[in-house]
Amino acid sequence: MTPIEDTLINKKTTNTPIWLMRQAGRYLPEFREIRKLNPNFINLCLNENLSSEITLQPLKRFNLDAAIIFSDILMVPYGLNQKVEFKKNFGPKLGLLNLKEISQTDEVDFLKKLYPIYKSIKKVNNNNLTKNKNVIGFVGAPWTLLVYMINKHSPKQELIKNFFRDEFLINRILIILEKFLKIHIEHQIKNGATVIQIFDSWAGLLDEKDLPSYVYVPTLNLVNYIKSLNIPVICFPRGVKDYKTFCEIVKPDAVNIDYNVDPTTILKKIKIPIQGGLDPKILLSDKENLKKETLKYLNIFKDHPYIFNLGHGVVPETEPNMVEYLVKTVKDY
Ligand code: 1CP
Numbered sequence: 001m002t003p004i005e006d007t008l009i010n011k012k013t014t015n016t017p018i019w020l021m022r023q024a025g026r027y028l029p030e031f032r033e034i035r036k037l038n039p040n041f042i043n044l045c046l047n048e049n050l051s052s053e054i055t056l057q058p059l060k061r062f063n064l065d066a067a068i069i070f071s072d073i074l075m076v077p078y079g080l081n082q083k084v085e086f087k088k089n090f091g092p093k094l095g096l097l098n099l100k101e102i103s104q105t106d107e108v109d110f111l112k113k114l115y116p117i118y119k120s121i122k123k124v125n126n127n128n129l130t131k132n133k134n135v136i137g138f139v140g141a142p143w144t145l146l147v148y149m150i151n152k153h154s155p156k157q158e159l160i161k162n163f164f165r166d167e168f169l170i171n172r173i174l175i176i177l178e179k180f181l182k183i184h185i186e187h188q189i190k191n192g193a194t195v196i197q198i199f200d201s202w203a204g205l206l207d208e209k210d211l212p213s214y215v216y217v218p219t220l221n222l223v224n225y226i227k228s229l230n231i232p233v234i235c236f237p238r239g240v241k242d243y244k245t246f247c248e249i250v251k252p253d254a255v256n257i258d259y260n261v262d263p264t265t266i267l268k269k270i271k272i273p274i275q276g277g278l279d280p281k282i283l284l285s286d287k288e289n290l291k292k293e294t295l296k297y298l299n300i301f302k303d304h305p306y307i308f309n310l311g312h313g314v315v316p317e318t319e320p321n322m323v324e325y326l327v328k329t330v331k332d333y
Contacts, residue, residue: 004065004134004195007273007305008232008253016298016306018330019066019136020323021236021256021276022313023058028320030057041086042078045071046116052123059129061320062327065307066134066195067124069188071117073140073199076184077149079110080176094152099169102176110180111187118191125192137193139184141200141237142177142218149173155202174218182225189231196226197234197256204239204258211240216249223252234275238312244269259311263300274301276309283310283318287325294329 003017025031031054038044045051054070074092078084080102083095125135140148150170151160164170185196203215215237226233236256237246247255247270257266259279266274282293297308308330314323 002065002132002134002194004307005232007307008195008234010273010305012303012305016301016308016330016333017065018308018327019064019068019134020058020310020314021068022315023062023064023068023323024054024070025314026316027314027318027323028057028061041072042075042084045075046114048116048120048123051116051120052127055120055124056127056129058323059133062324063331064133064327066136067130068136068138068197069117069121069124069193071120071138073138073145073201074148075114075117076140076145076177076180079113079184080105080180082149091154091156092148094148097149097152097169097173099172103172105176105180107180107183110183114184114187118187121188121191121193125194134194135192136195136197137185137188138197138199139181139222141198141203141215141222141235142174142181143206143214144200144202145177145181146170146173146214147202147205155205159205174214178218178221181222185222185226186229189226189229193231195232195234197236198222198252200235200237202239203237204241208241211246212249215240216246220250223250227253234307236276247272254305254307256309257311261311263297267300267304273305273307275307277311278309280310280312280315280318283314283322283326287322290322290326291329294326295333298330298333 003013006013007017034050051070055067059067074084082097085093087093124130147155206214223233232253234254234256235252238258240246254273254275256276263277277297282290
């Protein structure tokens with residue numbers, strides 16, 4: 001059993017395991033070098049040699065407990081034949097949403113399009129750098145994918161007007177997403193993913209009353225499926241106000257908290273293992289402050305099964321030596 005697996009079955013480990021969301025990415029010069037030569041982000045994700053190399057880059061530098069596969073949650077809409085592009089200084093841009101075409105996607109075509117991701121996972125899993133560590137596969141939660149598929153770009157500012165107008169369309173897409181997310185998860189696991197994380201980055205956009213139909217139920221269906229394959233699942237319902245209710249209904253093996261969650265309060269409310277929390281912006285400050293904030297989380301969770309991580313992804317401006325210092329602080333604790 002790895003330290004992450006021990007933690008996920010609710011066991012406190014002597015050393016707190018650590019991995020970071022977006023640990024493979026733009027803050028690493030060796031990533032930027034590859035990225036410069038590969039302007040098409042989708043093609044980069046579909047290049048199993050490069051995507052496996054990028055996945056392993058942070059493990060070469062830092063003493064992390066897991067690799068997270070270099071891919072994107074939007075590879076699923078891409079596999080469903082919606083056009084997906086990543087524009088510089090803009091982010092993702094999706095094409096027309098054609099329900100008829102998406103409904104006709106068959107499993108074989110979907111898998112053919114995403115096949116390099118599974119090959120990449122296999123390579124990562126077979127590499128010595130991940131020996132006795134976890135390989136984390138992931139998907140976007142149905143709600144967050146629905147947001148991108150209908151909104152067609154990041155909802156950072158706001159959702160398009162009338163987002164909820166076409167209830168038939170929304171319900172059809174949620175059903176299709178559930179089917180293909182299960183297929184995507186199954187193939188990640190078959191090729192060596194030992195933990196699955198479900199990213200619901202835009203759960204916080206919803207009113208409380210809409211959480212059951214768009215977040216709780218669709219996520220619960222995936223969580224139950226992953227559990228049936230005997231693989232642990234971590235959920236990150238970013239921005240929800242009530243993590244406790246989410247955990248009681250969805251019952252993931254662990255929950256990642258965002259940086260707006262007060263760790264002391266959540267500790268009293270949640271019984272399952274907890275992951276994350278530290279504001280990624282702390283990595284942009286100085287070592288003294290980083291140490292202070294890191295020790296705060298470690299102390300609060302010292303008697304609770306806890307996986308160290310952030311409250312959202314590493315930001316591109318982060319100095320790699322700050323990540324190194326963070327990992328060292330956690331390992332020396
Ligand atoms: O170089 C570049 O311009 C590409 C930047 C980039 C990277 C490095 C994107 C575009 N995706 C990724 C990789 C990625 N995305 C990983 C790899 C593994 C790792 O964590 O190291 C993962 C797990 C994701 C997941 C992801 N993609 C999420 C969920 C987590 C989160 O950040 O909230 C989301 C929302 C996306 C969509 C997406 N893809 C890329 C960007 C810039 C975004 C966010 C767009 C937005 O702000 O709405």
